[in-house]
Amino acid sequence: MHTGTVKWFNNAKGYGFILSSDGTTDIFAHYSAITMEGYKTLKAGQEVTYDLVEGEKGLHATNIAAAGSTVTQNDDLQPPSLDVESDTVSDH
Template sequence: MATRQVGTVKWFNNARGYGFITRGENTDDIFVHYRNIQGDGYRSLSEGQPVEFDLLEGDKGLQAENVSSMATAS
């Protein structure tokens, strides 16, 4: 079962369509694929971008699904 998490994009490679998210210090990196980013059209993430996501344990480790950008306070 997925649990909703908050994290920051560590890096994302637009050409390859994947990257990693961190949840803070001393935690494993979380794999994210472009197909799991919410939104229409071109889906990408930027380094340092705050995101919300569902955390799942996949065959190869932790992975993020239903990834969405978090609104920042203004």
């Protein structure tokens, strides 16, 4: 796993570049390699983690995620229930 900073990302075209943490390499980033939930985009200056793959046109990032983010699944989490009688929300 590598870390770097998003140099730029074009939402309309769905790609951009990440600057490696040592500041020496630009790495191609495609929206399909972003592992975040929801709308898959990156912002200039954003710190990210990623894996590297050597492609025909050079290095590109895979498994791109915001640095410090952890995606976990917790089956114990339940949404709060609405108490219709008193119009209050309870946490079970």
